Amino acid sequence: MRIWSIHPQYLDPQGLVALWRETLLAQHVLLGKTKDYKNHPQLDRFKASTNPPQLIATYLWSIHEEATKRGYAFDDSKICKPKSRHKLAVTSGQIHYEFEHLLRKLKTRNPVLYRLHKDVKNPTLHPMFKKVRGEIEDWERT
Numbered sequence: 201m202r203i204w205s206i207h208p209q210y211l212d213p214q215g216l217v218a219l220w221r222e223t224l225l226a227q228h229v230l231l232g233k234t235k236d237y238k239n240h241p242q243l244d245r246f247k248a249s250t251n252p253p254q255l256i257a258t259y260l261w262s263i264h265e266e267a268t269k270r271g272y273a274f275d276d277s278k279i280c281k282p283k284s285r286h287k288l289a290v291t292s293g294q295i296h297y298e299f300e301h302l303l304r305k306l307k308t309r310n311p312v313l314y315r316l317h318k319d320v321k322n323p324t325l326h327p328m329f330k331k332v333r334g335e336i337e338d339w340e341r342t
Contacts, residue, residue, distance in 0.1 A: 202218075202219070203219070205294055205298055205326055206298050206299055207324040207327070210317055212310040216263070216272075217272075220274055223260050224260070225237060241340070244339040245337070257284075258283045258286070259328055261282075262326055286328070289331075290325065291334030292332070292334060293337075294336050302317075303317065303318060
């Protein structure tokens with residue numbers, strides 16, 4: 201499971217679809233609808249909030265918006281709540297780690313997108329995150 205802190209605009213089609221599916225699974229976990237993945241470290245930042253289901257729904261809405269821009273028909277009825285204005289902090293080290301991780305994937309899976317994004321120095325974040333100084337997050341598996 202990978203819940204990206206970077207904006208979904210950087211993802212290739214396979215990555216965007218995988219993000220949608222994995223985040224829907226995360227939503228089920230945070231709603232207590234499944235026993236699987238409940239201790240997955242990617243969910244820790246959502247669990248630390250006062251309303252994890254609301255935040256994961258906010259995350260899903262941005263994925264849905266990106267998919268709609270691309271002409272995909274992701275089913276928004278699967279999102280459990282409306283958007284929240286709350287933002288989660290994400291460290292600069294985490295952002296750098298994730299973007300480099302994505303570039304490695306794109307280099308083999310989608311060379312056209314890799315060439316398009318390889319020189320990006322300050323990637324745009326997913327709209328529900330705000331950047332703070334720091335190293336890779338403790339919940340990240342490196």
